[in-house]
Amino acid sequence: MAKPIAGPEIERLIQLLAKLPGLGPRSARRATLHLVKRKEQLLGPLAQAMTQALERVLVCSVCGNIDTRDPCTVCCDPARDQTLVVVVEDVSDLWALERAKALNAAYHVLGGVLSPLDGVGPDDLTIRQLVERVAGGTVREVIIAVNATVEGQTTAHYLTDQLAEFDVRITRLAHGVPVGGELDYLDEGTLSAAMRARTAF
Template identity: 85%
Template sequence: MSKTIAGPEIERLIQLLSKLPGLGPRSARRAALHLVKRREQILRPLGDAMAEAAEKVRICSNCGNIDTRDPCTICCDPARDQTTVIVVEDVSDLWALERAKALNAAYHVLGGVLSPLEGVGPDDLTIRRLVERVAEGTIRELVIAVNATVEGQTTAHYIIDQLTDFDVSVTRLAHGVPVGGELDYLDEGTLSAAMRSRTKI
């Protein structure tokens, strides 16, 4: 049984930080110590920013992006090509493509990939909403931009099967995305090249 070395408030901070991706208990302790040491410069503003985000940030009911408005800024942007929709696994992938300025299109965030081993089925993702958007008849091209993993490709094939009755062109990322690679870790040049070289499925 580990001995408590700090007050319950700091222990709770460490416990919550350790739940973040990439932060284990040791990294969480270092982060908590840094935050407490720089209370006025970082800790208080961070707390305010998190409280504001919890209050104002919402999920777009149309595409699944996160924003402070619903529909989100991308869905409401008249300068976007709303006839082309890029399908991504997560919001982090959307951000990666936006940083690359690869294609001035709309998006659809699936919220993950199909994974029977982890109990993730079609109803756990936003595939039904994607099919509804295609059924509305304004989308001409879907760019499947899921990660090049087994689960990602399985998800892509499932989506294609759901769209056989619709007159929509379905393309996917081509050159530049390595097998097993994840979009969020690729550089902007690689993403741009992959988007330009997309091919029909």
């Protein structure tokens, strides 16, 4: 086991940063060194911002987005068409669609996809909440915008079955989204084109 190269506080920071997506131990060490060298300009403001996020960030009780208010800013926007609900896997997908300005609709974040191999079933996602939303009678179209993976398509078919009894149009993104692709990594043009060319499920 390698010996620590710095004090426990710095080692702890390295270990925590290494847990972030896209950062391994080496990148975490570089990031930590950069932060520590610029304590006043970066480390202090970052610590303050993280403390505020810890205290104020909430999960929207309507759609599952994260914000500092509940319902979130998206759900409270009076200009949005609340009769259109875009179903996404994760908040990052919601943000990607918002960046693309693809559609001025409401959202529903599932919190993942069905994956029996990983032990993720319907009760682990917000499928029941989506069904209750549609049962309320104000939704006229559900746009299933999950990733084009095997698990994503399985989830899409399951959602279609769950919503079949309601008088609601169910559509999905057009096949412009590549198979195996993830929404968060697609460019805005591809997302906009896929949203415009959505088809009946």
